[in-house]
Structure formats: structure tokens, C-alpha cells
Amino acid sequence: MTLFILADLRRLWAGSLVIVLLIAFATALGVAVTLQERALRLGSARAADKFDLVIGAPGSETQLLLSSVFLQPSPLPLMPGDVLSKLSADPRVSWAAPVGFGDSFSGYPIVGTSSVLAGTLSALTEGQVFSRAGEAVIGAAVKLPLGYEVKPTHGFAELGGETHTELAYRITGRMAPTGTSWDRAILVPIQSVWSLHGMGAHEHEEEEHAQDGAHQGEHTEGAAPGHDDGDDHEHAHIDPTAPLDEAWTAASPGLPAILVKPKTIADAYKLRQDYRGNGTLAVFPGEVLTNLYATLGDAKRVLSAVAIGAQVLVAAAVLLVTVIHIGQRRRQIGALRAFGAPQTAVLLIVWLELFLLVAVGILLGFVIGYGAARILSGLFSGESGVLLPVGFAREDLASALAITLFAAGLALVPALLAYRQSPAAALRA
């Protein structure tokens, strides 16, 4: 019987190939949607996992998350500098690290922070954490050698940002991969960022800025107020060998975000409560992500519906083709019966032949869908640094099984048609 089926498929290879490809692409569509959505969910959750609590100025929680955890260049309002010193002194806080954005180097975001974060985010694979104003630590995905001099560009070069000439950072260390956007970041001391942007620890302009509507546009570039608004600060040369000063005081300049590591989970909840309101906004990244997923979930449902629609269309097309095909093969089927093949053998031949094609198509579809999801994830990771883990889960097995069962049922239709054909009538046709 297998011999007969194989000979038959070989003879009808072109049509068989078309059916296999149709089914493969329809399946791949559904598989890719499922895998990609899961990868995005897992990847972003893992990327946010490193950060327990993020505190920023009141505004969009999503924006705060995107900027601080995923390092998306986007407008963030500033909060007063004393928040950092208050947090650092808080007994419930294990460590609190400021983050300041605004500069970049050849597409990599330069993030001003403290040596604490640079040391705890991930172990260093090479070199050491910055200890002077002119030093930097790079993420695993930054393709620069140690010792390289990084000249920060204000904003992004492709957006026409000017290059800062006052200071160049020398790379002193490289972090191990974290699978987060921070793998693409260049971490520098935040004082240097402040100094570069004329926000020395003893200037208080930004507090005025925070209330000054005319300067809102400035704030949209992160922690870079007063950079090119013709204010009174001068682009003085900054000493790259100046020692770090991480004694945060109430007089520290304003900040877009602070990453906080609470000591316990209870502390985390208390801190979040305490820092919601009064000019600050505290969020759990995981919670914000959950809200995002709710939106994402709707999009996924739409995509899944489209994929299922495509699959149903393909199923209908395949059914149509096979029913016509069985009609054309009435004589052959009749002959099989005439020579004594039992009805069950005919049923099995037709069913198996179609089911074989569909099964191969489904299998191929899973392979193509997986490959497509891998490629898409790779593209996304290259751009954002966030690792998207593409993988099958147990529920995929269930859906594969469901599709296969559905296909098995579908293949039964032409098989039953063939089963019911009388051998004599088939021979007359």
C-alpha cells in the first residue's frame, strides 16, 4: 500500500508540492504569530526582571518603563535631585542608581549612572567599573574595544545631534550579556553627563525648567536641559581624571529616572506607595509590562484570527482540490476495487495519501514559522538589545495536535467519497 501511495505521490508531485506548500505557509503564519508574541512577552519580561522599582517624575508609566528599562530615546520629565539623596539614605533601599539619558555614540545610547549600577547589573567580563569622570563601561553588545575613546553625540547622530568636544570617555570595562537593552548601552558616570550639559551639582536651573513650559521641548531629550537653549552655562573643558563623586545631596541636578533595588518585597511595595505623588512616580516594571501585554494581547488575538482565517481558507481550498481530484480518479479507484482491493484499503489509501501531504505541510509550517520567528527576533534583538527567546511550549504541542486531528478529519471527506464509489460505476465513468 505504501508502495502504491508513494508511486502515486511521485506521479502527482507538482500538485502534491503545491498542497504541501499551501498548508505549510498557512500553518507557518499561525505558528510565527504565536511564537513571536510569546518571545516578545518573555524577552521583555526578562529584560525588565533586572529592575525592581523605577522612580521618575509624574507622567506616563509606559514611557518611564520604555526609557529606563528599554532605553528608548523619548521625552521624560525630570524630578528634583533631592529624591536620589532621600532614596540613598532610605534604610529600605539596598541601592539606588540615577540614570540620565540624552547622548549617544554611533547608535549606542550613553547612559549616565552610578558605579553601583554598572557593577551590579551584570558581572564584568573584562576590565573594571568606571572610577573617574572620563571613564565608561560598555554592555556586551557594544562592538567597541576596551580603551576606546567615546566622544558623545548629543541626541542621536542621525537626528543631527552635535558632538560634545568637552569630554571623551575611555572604555574601561565590559559587562557580561544580560539579554536586555542595557547590553547596547555605554554606561558613564552621571556627573559627567550633568557637567556636559551644564547641570553641575550646584546649578539649580533645572528646577526652574521643570516649571517652565517654554522649555518642555528641552526635556523631551531626556536629562539634557539647557544644552542648546543659549543659556548661561559654558562648554568648559571637563577633567576626565576627576574622581567620582557619588555622594548624592539635595542639591543634585534633576533626574529623569532612578532605578531602585529595595531590600525586601515588602519594602518594594512600601517604597512604591511612598513615591507615588509628591512630584514622583514609582512603578514596578513587571506591572507596567502586564498592562502593556493586555494591549498586546488584543493585537495578538487579531493576528491569530487572521492566521486562523487563512488556515480555514487553505483547508477549504485543499478540500476542494482533493474532492475534484477524487472525482477524476474514479476509474482508478474503481479498478482497485474491481481487482479485489477491499473498501477499507481504498479508504486508507485516499486518506493516508492526503493526510501524508497535510502532515508534511504542517510539519514544514512549524519549521518555517519557527525560522521566521527566529529571524524576526534576531532583527529585533539587533536593534534593541532585548533578547527574544523563540521557543515552543507545551501548549504548542496541543495546537499542533489539534491542527493534525482537524486535518485527519478533513482528509476523511474525500476518503469516504472514494469508499462509497461502486466499482462498476467507477469503471463506466
Added chain:
Amino acid sequence: MLSLDLKNISVSYPGLSAPVLDIPSLSIAAGSRVAVTGASGSGKSTLINIVTGLERVRTGSIRWDKTDIVPLSERSRDRWRGTHVGLVMQDFHLFPGLSAIDNILLPARLSRAVQSGDKDRAMMLLNAVGLSRAEQKIETMSRGEMQRVAIARALLRKPGVLVADEPTASLDSDSGDAVARLLIDLSVSNDSTLIVVSHDPRLTGRLDRCITLVAGRVSSDVLRREKAA
């Protein structure tokens, strides 16, 4: 060898006033070689279809030796036909993509009735019909060769009766001659009753008995003395 005994057979189709086949009684002795002739539409194919159980009749009896196939279920008729009837058809109904030997073995394989010696018997039959390349794909053969493969296939399971429906009609005269001779010789050497529907005088002329049908009835039934050469 099987003998055939038909009683009260009448086949009619809705919309047709006269029955397409109406045979009150017909007997064919075991081991005889019978030709069935008649104009097209005279009921020849219907006769073949009902005696082989391809088509079902509701009344009368079709007795092959002791077995009446009229009351049998479709499944039983299929099984009975596979075991007892060797069919040779005008259009061969061989399966492209398979070799000669696989075509010969296919019906037995599909019925899960292959026995240990069947492969050797298939080779022997292939030689008997004058072919030697068992692995040759069927679609690369000439029509005469195809019909010879079909004859070998029909004889594989040592059927009690060999039924041929216009076996030479689509062949040139040389091939037709060879096929006619093979049918007769092999039915003799394999102890099969032979029933041939044919217009071909080279074939019908060599058979013992010639039944002529007209409008579904037996109009003449001639017995010849001389045995086939």
C-alpha cells in the same frame, strides 16, 4: 475451475422501459472457454459486471460452484472476487509509477492476501506472458506489453475464472493476436474457466462456445466441437 449457473437475472434501470439484461437461465461449465458478443448496448458489460459481483442484482441467483454471490454483502463480494476472479480489461487499469512486478502483486497486497510464493509466481507469470524485465515501469511499456502484464496480474491468485472485457480491442493486430493466444493458453494451464467479451473474431473464433446478446437477451448460443488451438 468454477462453473457458473445464472437463474432469473433481470437488471433494469429507472427510466428505461426494457431491462438491460434479462436472462432466465444460463450455465457455463467449469473449464469451458466462452465468448460473449453482441452490439454495444446489448448488455455484455452488464453481464460481466453482475457475474463478477461488480454490480449488484436484487433478484435471481448467480451461483459459482456452490457460492451464490447475490446475497453477499459488498465487502464479501469484493473478497470473493479478489480470490476467485481474474479480470482483464480493455484499458488495462495498470497503475503508473509502479513496476510490472509491483502491478502484478498490487491487488494481492491491497487485500493483504500475499502468500510466500507469490513473488516467484509473479515472476513465473511474467515469463509466461513473454516479458522479462520485472522492474520496468509500467508507463514505459507498449500497449501490448501492458495487456500482458494485466493478464499476469489476473492470474496471480489462481482464480477459478478468468474474465476478459474486450482484451484486444485497443491493441494492434499482432499484439491482439498474442494476447488472445496467451489468454487461452494460460487459462488452460492455470485451470481457469474463461469468459471473454469480444468482437474480435480472431479471439472468439478460438473459443468453445459463443453467446450472443441482443437487447439484454441471449439470442444465440453456439457450441463448437473443436477445441481452441
